[in-house]
Every structure is written in C-alpha cells, then in structure tokens.
Amino acid sequence: MRVFLNGELVEREQALVPVDDRGFLFGDGVYEVVRAVDGSLYEAERHWRRLARSLDGTEITPPAGLDAAALDALAQQLLDENGLAAGDALVYLQITRGAAPRTHHFPPATTRPTVFASAGPFSPPHALRARGASAITHPDLRWARCDLKTVNLLPNVLAKQHAVAAGADEAVLVRDGMVTEGSSTNVFAVIAGELRTHPASNHILPGVTRDVVIELAGQLGVPVRELPVPVEELREATELFLTSTTNDVMPVVRVDGRPVGSGEPGPVAGRLYAALAERMPARTAV
Amino acid sequence: MRVFLNGELVEREQALVPVDDRGFLFGDGVYEVVRAVDGSLYEAERHWRRLARSLDGTEITPPAGLDAAALDALAQQLLDENGLAAGDALVYLQITRGAAPRTHHFPPATTRPTVFASAGPFSPPHALRARGASAITHPDLRWARCDLKTVNLLPNVLAKQHAVAAGADEAVLVRDGMVTEGSSTNVFAVIAGELRTHPASNHILPGVTRDVVIELAGQLGVPVRELPVPVEELREATELFLTSTTNDVMPVVRVDGRPVGSGEPGPVAGRLYAALAERMPARTAV
Numbered sequence: 001m002r003v004f005l006n007g008e009l010v011e012r013e014q015a016l017v018p019v020d021d022r023g024f025l026f027g028d029g030v031y032e033v034v035r036a037v038d039g040s041l042y043e044a045e046r047h048w049r050r051l052a053r054s055l056d057g058t059e060i061t062p063p064a065g066l067d068a069a070a071l072d073a074l075a076q077q078l079l080d081e082n083g084l085a086a087g088d089a090l091v092y093l094q095i096t097r098g099a100a101p102r103t104h105h106f107p108p109a110t111t112r113p114t115v116f117a118s119a120g121p122f123s124p125p126h127a128l129r130a131r132g133a134s135a136i137t138h139p140d141l142r143w144a145r146c147d148l149k150t151v152n153l154l155p156n157v158l159a160k161q162h163a164v165a166a167g168a169d170e171a172v173l174v175r176d177g178m179v180t181e182g183s184s185t186n187v188f189a190v191i192a193g194e195l196r197t198h199p200a201s202n203h204i205l206p207g208v209t210r211d212v213v214i215e216l217a218g219q220l221g222v223p224v225r226e227l228p229v230p231v232e233e234l235r236e237a238t239e240l241f242l243t244s245t246t247n248d249v250m251p252v253v254r255v256d257g258r259p260v261g262s263g264e265p266g267p268v269a270g271r272l273y274a275a276l277a278e279r280m281p282a283r284t285a286v
Numbered sequence: 287m288r289v290f291l292n293g294e295l296v297e298r299e300q301a302l303v304p305v306d307d308r309g310f311l312f313g314d315g316v317y318e319v320v321r322a323v324d325g326s327l328y329e330a331e332r333h334w335r336r337l338a339r340s341l342d343g344t345e346i347t348p349p350a351g352l353d354a355a356a357l358d359a360l361a362q363q364l365l366d367e368n369g370l371a372a373g374d375a376l377v378y379l380q381i382t383r384g385a386a387p388r389t390h391h392f393p394p395a396t397t398r399p400t401v402f403a404s405a406g407p408f409s410p411p412h413a414l415r416a417r418g419a420s421a422i423t424h425p426d427l428r429w430a431r432c433d434l435k436t437v438n439l440l441p442n443v444l445a446k447q448h449a450v451a452a453g454a455d456e457a458v459l460v461r462d463g464m465v466t467e468g469s470s471t472n473v474f475a476v477i478a479g480e481l482r483t484h485p486a487s488n489h490i491l492p493g494v495t496r497d498v499v500i501e502l503a504g505q506l507g508v509p510v511r512e513l514p515v516p517v518e519e520l521r522e523a524t525e526l527f528l529t530s531t532t533n534d535v536m537p538v539v540r541v542d543g544r545p546v547g548s549g550e551p552g553p554v555a556g557r558l559y560a561a562l563a564e565r566m567p568a569r570t571a572v
Binding site: 003005012013015016017018019020021022023024025026027028058059092094096102104105106116118139141142143144145150151152153154155156157158160161163164183184 | 298301308309311402443
C-alpha cells in the first residue's frame, strides 16, 4: 500500500517519521477516519469540519491549502493508488504539530505540521451486527476535552483492551455514574421507548455517525433525548447500540455478561442501521 | 548527536519510527528524563523504578533484559558517545507499545516495543532561579492517571503553551479548586510556615525531585504536609516553588500577575535547593 506523508506518496514500510515528531513524543496531533464505498467518500464534509474543529481546539495550524477540497482529493488519490475504487475502504488522516526539538510548549511557528494519510480495505462487521456485540462497563479515565479527536488515546486503548481481555467487543465508559460513550464509539440506549445518548459536551466525541443517527431517528419518528444515561439505568434499556464510522449502528446484546432487553439485536437499532445503509454511497456491486 | 533506537545507535536525523508506531498513532508509550552531572546519573534508580511503574500501569511489556542495570549502561553509553562525560546533561528514554497495524486494543504479544533514548547537553536554569519564575493558574484537564508518566501529553502541552503565551514560565494546574501540580513540575507552597503539596494520588506525577525535596525538608526540620492547596489559598502562600528534574527547586514569585509573598525567591526554597544541589553528583569542574 502507498501512503501519503508530508506531500509524498510512499510505500507504507517506507513511511517513517522522526523520533522528534510531536506525535511520537507528546501524542500532539489529531486525526479522522473516513469511510469510502466504491471510491466515494461517506460524510467526508462532516469529517473535515470536525478535523478543523480538532485542529482549532489543539491550536495546530494545518498546512496552507489543506482545505476540504484538498482533503477530498488526497483521500481520492489514496483510494485510486491502492486499488480501492471498488468495495469498502477506510481513509485515515493524521496531522501532528510536526517535528522539532522537544519542548512542552509549542515549537517555533515555522515548524511544518506532519500530515500522514493512508487508505486500506475494510470489512464492515455484518456478522457481528447480526448476532449483536457485547460490552463491559469501564471507568472513563479520559481528559476533559474528549470532544477533540486527538491521538492522546491511551485511556481509550486501555479500556478497549480491557473489553477484549474480558471477551467483549467494546468498553462502555462511565464518568461520575453516567455513560459517556464507548472507547471508539458513541453509545445509544432505548429506555421507555425513547432513544437516549449523552449530549455533545466536552466529555464525548461528537461522532459523525452519532449525528446522522440522531437525524435519522427524527425522520423515523423515534423520540430522541440527548441526556446522559446513569449506568444503573442500563438494566432498564430494551436496546443498546454503538455508532461509529466503522460500526455504523452496532447493537449490543450483553453488558457485563447480562443480556440487554431480549438479548437479541433490537428493532430500533435495526431500523436505524437500515436507514443509515440507505444513505451510504450507491454500490456498483455487493 | 547519536541516539539509541531499538538496539542501534544512529545519528538523530536518521532516527525514524514507522507511522504505525503506537507512540505516533495513540501516544501509547511512557518516558523518563534523567539528569547527569559529569557523566554520573542522578537518582537514576528512582527514575527506573518509576518507569517500571508506568510500564506496569500502561500494561506495556518492556523488552527482556531492559532492567535498571541495562538502563544505566544505556544512559552511560549515550553520555559517552555524545561527549557528555563532563558538564550537565539530560538523558531521555521512551518506550512505546511498538509498531503494528492500527487497532485500539493491544497489538499481538509478539509486537516488539519501541525503545528510544537520547542524551543532550543541559543548562540548569540558574538565572531564572535567582530572579524567580512566574506562573499562571490553568484548569487541569488531564486524565485520571496522571501518576503514570506517559506520552499522552497534549493537555500538558496546551497548558504550558498558554503559560508561555501569557509571558509566564509554568502553568499551575487546578482541578476541582485544588492545585494539583505544574504542566511539567510538582508544586509546593509555604503556608503558615508549613510546606504543602498535593498528595501522591492518581492526579499528580510522583516526581523524583518532589520525593527528594520532601525527604530533605524533613531533614531540615521544615514541616511538610501532603494536602492539596485550594487555589484561593495561594494568596496566603509566603512562598511557592516548583520541583522537577530540570528545575530542581524553582521559586515562583508571581502567579497570575500577583506577587507571591515578598515577590522575591524565599528562604525555604533556597534552603531546599542548596540541600538538593549538595546531593547532586560531585562535579569535576563548575
């Protein structure tokens, strides 16, 4: 596979960054992951808007000219270069504050940010969606700016690993007794017929799929309330599901070993997934 | 300068890591900075003990054989290789979970951790110590495991930058109304004749210099209490100072533009710095 690094396309094995890159030394960078179907990007505009927000929040100045159109073109180029014009693919983009002698404060303004992007084939988790995922609850140990999509991801890594080690698929994070989101997903619950999810505050990432699902729920007449779910209310949920760029809508049928609702994927998740799939770029082949 | 990367000594410019290194993608690593004087490491044993604790807390398995003796030898080799056998120097060591295809959960157990180490000359900030540093107060936005010395340092980077942008030297972090520590230092205050500092909880890094200073205060008969300082009590402090491997004991004479105590470096900080300097490895020349 060929990847993009600071203006050049190189083989992935040759894509190297200096040890002085602030991504490596401080996790000082932001990223996005965008879905592509048959060479068409899905919701790219929302991803690039969120990227701009993350750059702004971390005070990283992106390279001049790296606007939404340039990002679209870069993603498209990576898809084409790597034979991903057909089928499902993911585009990864990361921008760090660049390489410079190590100081906690920002490097000189002349420091060139590092831009890395790659594209790879992707298999949507249809089998898991059919049988339903499992989750554990886990303390949300993250910082107070979870609304920025940065590569300071160690708490997410540890939570996800703890889920995997427990034989589960995701960690549902709990802060001050409230469900915030998953380690790499947003979390929705159906409680008393109402769809509930944590409001878009500093404690969750404003997921692109989350936003789309809220819009679709409105269109489908499913009542939605952006109000945190206390962890003990999870027992009353008839459905629980995760949303993310790679999961779309993923029903959760077990939490901490206990079944959610009937213990089967539920109808609200099913309808929302169907509506989401319909919005995806048209496929030339299935 | 020659640095160490995964078993080899290479020129710093040639020290490159794959974009797939989890340090770059997730900030998934830990580090230490150790002081050397005339080729002798200072408090290395405590640093390597803390490193082991950070590795354990992040569940990173270090390479076999990388024990305290091997780390001492590596640091010594870097000092020798780079002409740092005389004078002040810093040794930097970072270990990440290694390079592997990107997944939030841990990579396969066979993944080799990345080990990077470097040494460079260091100028102790004597002039700043003589006139006293300035600080701003800043919200502590960090995660709930500040006791681990990881490279998830973005909140520290932003806080330090905000201090520098305000013309100050350090950001004194405040969580729930209490001073925790600085963005790259521990914080001590003298209030009513007593030395106060945040207890070694999950909200601060257990600084090596912090520990030494607490011991020295005991020896000097200065009463010490590990009890958080409410931010409003900073106004009552007759002295405030920072401790770290690079700052030793650094008096703070202004906070948010207001003088601390007399507005001059104070006697408690002075005595503690003198006692600390006495413990440093003997110099062959000054």
